[in-house]
Amino acid sequence: MAVDYTVIVVYLAGMLAMGWWGMRRAKSKSEFLVAGRRLGPAMYSGTMAAIVLGGASTIGGVGLGYKYGLSGAWMVFTIGLGLLALSVFFSARIARLKVYTVSEMLDLRYGGRAGVISGVVMWAYTLMLAVTSTIAYATIFDVLFDMNRTLAIVLGGSIVVAYSTLGGMWSITLTDMVQFVVKTIGVLLLLLPIAVVKAGGFSGMRAKLPTSYFDPLGIGGETIFTYVLIYTFGMLIGQDIWQRVFTARDDRTAKWGGTASGTYCLVYAVAGSVIGTAAKVLYPKLASPDDAFATIVKDELPIGVRGLVLAAALAAVMSTSSGALIACATVANNDIWSRLRGMVRPGGEEHDEVRGNRVFILIMGLAVIGTAIALNNVVEALTVAYNLLVGGLLVPILGGLLWKRGTVQGALAAVIVGGAAVIGLMAGYGILANEPVYYGLLASLAAYLVVSLATRPTDERVLAVWRDRLAGRSPELPSEPVPAHQ
Numbered sequence: 001m002a003v004d005y006t007v008i009v010v011y012l013a014g015m016l017a018m019g020w021w022g023m024r025r026a027k028s029k030s031e032f033l034v035a036g037r038r039l040g041p042a043m044y045s046g047t048m049a050a051i052v053l054g055g056a057s058t059i060g061g062v063g064l065g066y067k068y069g070l071s072g073a074w075m076v077f078t079i080g081l082g083l084l085a086l087s088v089f090f091s092a093r094i095a096r097l098k099v100y101t102v103s104e105m106l107d108l109r110y111g112g113r114a115g116v117i118s119g120v121v122m123w124a125y126t127l128m129l130a131v132t133s134t135i136a137y138a139t140i141f142d143v144l145f146d147m148n149r150t151l152a153i154v155l156g157g158s159i160v161v162a163y164s165t166l167g168g169m170w171s172i173t174l175t176d177m178v179q180f181v182v183k184t185i186g187v188l189l190l191l192l193p194i195a196v197v198k199a200g201g202f203s204g205m206r207a208k209l210p211t212s213y214f215d216p217l218g219i220g221g222e223t224i225f226t227y228v229l230i231y232t233f234g235m236l237i238g239q240d241i242w243q244r245v246f247t248a249r250d251d252r253t254a255k256w257g258g259t260a261s262g263t264y265c266l267v268y269a270v271a272g273s274v275i276g277t278a279a280k281v282l283y284p285k286l287a288s289p290d291d292a293f294a295t296i297v298k299d300e301l302p303i304g305v306r307g308l309v310l311a312a313a314l315a316a317v318m319s320t321s322s323g324a325l326i327a328c329a330t331v332a333n334n335d336i337w338s339r340l341r342g343m344v345r346p347g348g349e350e351h352d353e354v355r356g357n358r359v360f361i362l363i364m365g366l367a368v369i370g371t372a373i374a375l376n377n378v379v380e381a382l383t384v385a386y387n388l389l390v391g392g393l394l395v396p397i398l399g400g401l402l403w404k405r406g407t408v409q410g411a412l413a414a415v416i417v418g419g420a421a422v423i424g425l426m427a428g429y430g431i432l433a434n435e436p437v438y439y440g441l442l443a444s445l446a447a448y449l450v451v452s453l454a455t456r457p458t459d460e461r462v463l464a465v466w467r468d469r470l471a472g473r474s475p476e477l478p479s480e481p482v483p484a485h486q
């Protein structure tokens with residue numbers, strides 16, 4: 001394993017070096033949080049693919065392939081569909097807004113302070129997303145070094161926190177681009193063909209497995225529908241995804257670069273399910289489907305290649321973890337802390353925004369590591385995150401983009417009613433049940449429509465500012481949103 005260890009250590013050292021390089025570039029809030037809004041198509045598409053294809057997409061995607069066969073691709077496939085929908089229909093408008101957070105978009109659209117409440121919901125989502133990625137370090141380092149779970153989480157989490165804190169989005173962008181290349185080589189170009197050949201090719205796999213493993217809908221229609229509801233719609237509104245859209249240098253980059261990323265996700269989804277299916281042939285009685293990735297890598301790949309593929313898995317986890325971490329810190333600082341501080345001390349003293357955001361990444365990073373050590377169930381944590389996101393924020397965000405009659409009161413009602421319904425229903429039905437997100441989303445939609453129609457329309461001056469921003473005619477976000485009524 002010495003060669004494999006060397007590959008991993010060099011990779012991790014490279015991540016820290018890029019964090020140091022990014023620190024030298026991140027001299028302003030824009031540079032630190034959104035890489036100066038100047039990423040071109042190649043860098044944008046690679047880093048966008050890196051953030052959405054994390055440990056759940058790689059280790060979990062192979063695990064679903066092991067359990068269900070080719071239909072195990074649906075989870076990652078719906079992530080790709082969501083990214084395609086975001087890129088084709090919304091990304092150009094989102095990029096032109098020139099904001100830093102989803103909550104700032106809500107304030108700009110509705111002309112009122114929806115930011116703190118929506119910020120709390122978005123913060124909870126990004127925190128749990130970062131936690132689930134950080135927990136995945138334990139699996140990878142256990143395979144590599146037979147390492148204690150807590151030590152693995154601290155080691156992997158500390159590296160991500162270090163380079164994210166140093167250089168912000170510039171460091172994360174550089175590391176994500178490397179991670180994208182490593183994942184492409186390790187998973188698509190090496191592991192996929194080797195796994196298929198070792199399993200006897202597709203004909204050998206068909207001969208040894210039930211026909212249900214090759215049924216595209218074998219995982220079940222209700223499961224596919226739930227994936228669409230949670231992951232496809234989740235891609236449309238997550239702060240971690242929007243913050244990457246904000247890094248695009250222009251509308252065209254956001255649209256076509258994102259489309260390329262979404263297409264890549266579809267290919268990655270199929271690859272993961274095929275690898276999992278091959279693992280089922282080779283290891284029919286694994287204790288857990290999620291062990292399939294690590295087992296086939298450890299037992300079937302040659303020295304050196306094994307290290308590169310494990311680095312690819314580590315890259316998948318680190319890219320999602322770092323993206324969720326900076327999103328969590330951005331929301332905590334800009335949407336919650338800054339607003340609360342402004343309420344207590346209006347017009348307070350000037351402060352170093354880069355330093356402030358850097359401090360919040362460090363604080364949130366420590367919170368993520370501590371929470372990851374305390375939690376064991378990754379699936380439950382991820383389900384809570386996406387249920388809150390979709391149930392609480394999907395309706396007011398898409399409603400703001402698509403429906404002129406939506407009001408700030410309707411948006412707040414949607415966030416509160418939808419979020420409370422999701423939490424209550426998870427307590428009643430169970431965290432992993434489908435009902436919480438179904439009924440929570442319906443409750444949010446009903447609250448949004450009823451309250452918006454029952455309250456005065458949004459002030460035309462607010463909508464005028466909104467239209468100007470969507471058209472790219474207003475370069476800076478006003479320090480104070482135009483009040484809904486004066």
